[in-house]
Amino acid sequence: MIAILIATALVFAISGTFAALLLVAERYLVNYGRCEIDINASQRTLSVKGGESLLSSLMAEGVFVPSACGGRGTCAYCKVKVAAGAGPLAPTEAPLLSEDEIRDNVRISCQVKVRNDVRIEIPPELFAIKRFVGTVEALRDLTHDIKELRIALVDPPEIDFVPGQYIQLEVPSYGGGRGEVYRAYSMSNPPSEARHVETIIRLVPEGICTTWVFQHLRVGDAVALTGPYGEFRLSDSPREMVWIAGGSGMAPFWSILRHMIENDIRRKCTYFFGAVAKRDLFLIDELGRLAEELDWFTFVPALSSPAAEDNWDGEQGLITEVVARHLSDGAEMEGYLCGSPGMIDAAIDVLHKKSITDNRIFYDKFA
Amino acid sequence: MILAEAVQSDGGFAMQMLVILVTAGLTENILLTRFLGMCPFLSVSRELRSAAGMGLAVVFVTTGTCFLNSVLYWYVLKPLAAYHVPIESLKLILFIVVIAAFVQLMEMLIERISIGLYFALGIFLPLITVNCAILGASLFMVNKQYGPAASLFYGLGAGGGWMLAIVLMAGIRHRLAKAKIPAGLEGPGITLVIAGIMAMAFIIFQGMVKV
Numbered sequence: 057m058i059a060i061l062i063a064t065a066l067v068f069a070i071s072g073t074f075a076a077l078l079l080v081a082e083r084y085l086v087n088y089g090r091c092e093i094d095i096n097a098s099q100r101t102l103s104v105k106g107g108e109s110l111l112s113s114l115m116a117e118g119v120f121v122p123s124a125c126g127g128r129g130t131c132a133y134c135k136v137k138v139a140a141g142a143g144p145l146a147p148t149e150a151p152l153l154s155e156d157e158i159r160d161n162v163r164i165s166c167q168v169k170v171r172n173d174v175r176i177e178i179p180p181e182l183f184a185i186k187r188f189v190g191t192v193e194a195l196r197d198l199t200h201d202i203k204e205l206r207i208a209l210v211d212p213p214e215i216d217f218v219p220g221q222y223i224q225l226e227v228p229s230y231g232g233g234r235g236e237v238y239r240a241y242s243m244s245n246p247p248s249e250a251r252h253v254e255t256i257i258r259l260v261p262e263g264i265c266t267t268w269v270f271q272h273l274r275v276g277d278a279v280a281l282t283g284p285y286g287e288f289r290l291s292d293s294p295r296e297m298v299w300i301a302g303g304s305g306m307a308p309f310w311s312i313l314r315h316m317i318e319n320d321i322r323r324k325c326t327y328f329f330g331a332v333a334k335r336d337l338f339l340i341d342e343l344g345r346l347a348e349e350l351d352w353f354t355f356v357p358a359l360s361s362p363a364a365e366d367n368w369d370g371e372q373g374l375i376t377e378v379v380a381r382h383l384s385d386g387a388e389m390e391g392y393l394c395g396s397p398g399m400i401d402a403a404i405d406v407l408h409k410k411s412i413t414d415n416r417i418f419y420d421k422f423a
Numbered sequence: 424m425i426l427a428e429a430v431q432s433d434g435g436f437a438m439q440m441l442v443i444l445v446t447a448g449l450t451e452n453i454l455l456t457r458f459l460g461m462c463p464f465l466s467v468s469r470e471l472r473s474a475a476g477m478g479l480a481v482v483f484v485t486t487g488t489c490f491l492n493s494v495l496y497w498y499v500l501k502p503l504a505a506y507h508v509p510i511e512s513l514k515l516i517l518f519i520v521v522i523a524a525f526v527q528l529m530e531m532l533i534e535r536i537s538i539g540l541y542f543a544l545g546i547f548l549p550l551i552t553v554n555c556a557i558l559g560a561s562l563f564m565v566n567k568q569y570g571p572a573a574s575l576f577y578g579l580g581a582g583g584g585w586m587l588a589i590v591l592m593a594g595i596r597h598r599l600a601k602a603k604i605p606a607g608l609e610g611p612g613i614t615l616v617i618a619g620i621m622a623m624a625f626i627i628f629q630g631m632v633k634v
Binding site for chain 1: 473495499503506507508509513516517520521523524527528531532534535538539542546
């Protein structure tokens with residue numbers, strides 16, 4: 057009996073001592089005090105609590121540097137030029153930066169910890185990115201695992217964006233102790249609907265954000281988002297276009313197409329849309345009707361493995377194979393892509409084979 | 424032979440420590456003869472730089488934790504055995520607690536002291552909290568009944584041996600990049616085969632020293 061008590065007390069005493077030691081260490085070793093972030097030669101200065109990543113410090117102060125992966129150091133979107141105070145390059149940054157960028161002091165801001173005062177330079181248009189609060193106006197099933205989320209903006213009430221750009225949805229912490237996370241989604245509504253943000257979201261098993269949207273979010277709930285971000289948009293040239301999308305990659309094209317119709321931009325384009333089976337297709341009737349009405353727009357939906365009961369007589373195969381079959385010579389064309397990283401890589405290969413050069417291929421890759 | 428005699432003839436303290444160090448590192452290499460700490464050995468040995476960083480982190484942690492655990496064992500646990508406290512099972516729990524806390528503390532300390540060192544070695548620290556080689560070294564040292572001083576050298580030797588093995592492996596894998604490997608053996612497969620061959624080279628020396 058005594059032995060059990062001694063053993064328990066010992067484990068308690070030793071674990072307790074170490075826990076106390078760690079708390080003390082955290083209090084004094086990880087405490088970096090207040091640090092100043094100087095943006096664009098004192099155009100704006102922020103005073104933040106040291107010890108956090110540069111990206112989250114900036115976000116907390118309302119400077120919205122784009123980030124698609126949510127600070128995990130994979131998307132390399134949150135590049136920021138740090139003129140002073142960043143410390144040595146972390147091993148997690150090096151693979152994401154080119155030699156020129158390293159020479160120019162460009163850093164991956166989610167991997168840089170603010171340990172002292174820093175001086176950074178960011179494109180001034182990033183100041184235009186705002187945080188919006190809105191309410192869920194509609195949450196509609198497009199397929200069994202894809203939903204359309206329509207948000208009515210409240211404060212500020214309007215968003216000014218270019219079709220093809222994306223927003224980042226702020227996912228509050230739910231079930232479990234993690235803090236909020238951000239996930240990037242392209243807007244699917246045209247800019248003329250400035251009081252709304254519409255996105256197309258596909259359920260990712262175990263995904264933090266998509267699980268929240270599919271299981272927790274209800275019509276009428278308040279949501280927050282930041283944006284607009286991204287360089288994906290129509291070019292100024294009159295060249296014929298090839299659009300390639302899969303699944304929820306539909307979103308930016310649905311925005312661009314409606315924007316083109318509203319503004320009477322009659323640029324010839326062929327839209328290849330890939331899905332697995334008929335149950336994964338959506339907006340097909342609308343797009344089919346538009347393709348009949350508009351002489352400059354062609355729509356080619358394709359299924360990679362249609363189910364027996366689908367009675368599918370359209371295109372079959374991976375979307376990249378369908379593109380390869382349809383396209384003869386792309387030398388005077390431009391490619392626009394949206395989908396999974398794998399699909400984008402495969403599509404780039406196909407477009408190269410059709411002699412579309414890299415400077416005429418446009419995409420945003422969300423990892 | 425010289426080593427073996429030194430131990431048998433109960434040579435000076437320095438000589439004893441040297442023998443423990445060399446034995447732990449080479450003839451009883453914790454990775455290649457005990458096959459402990461295989462996961463980081465397989466995954467971090469692709470590149471020499473990170474292999475060396477990981478190796479240094481292991482050296483650092485085994486040395487520190489072997490010493491701390493030895494003090495804990497001889498001056499706290501051992502006296503309690505008289506009260507029928509089950510120190511054999513208790514040591515397992517407490518050693519792990521010590522290792523986890525030590526690694527956490529060191530990570531914070533290194534990050535504060537030197538960012539350069541932190542990037543070279545510190546980022547590997549959280550990865551090795553649960554490395555079985557670290558706990559293994561602490562448990563073997565108890566089996567061998569080493570006191571705190573001997574444990575310090577034993578930890579240094581065991582960690583150093585682990586580092587030697589992973590650095591050697593990184594060097595081999597660097598060359599492997601240009602070799603033609605049967606498709607089915609690529610990656611971990613060929614690495615395990617090589618580890619086996621390396622292990623034979625290390626095990627050969629086992630008869631030389633009896634400690």
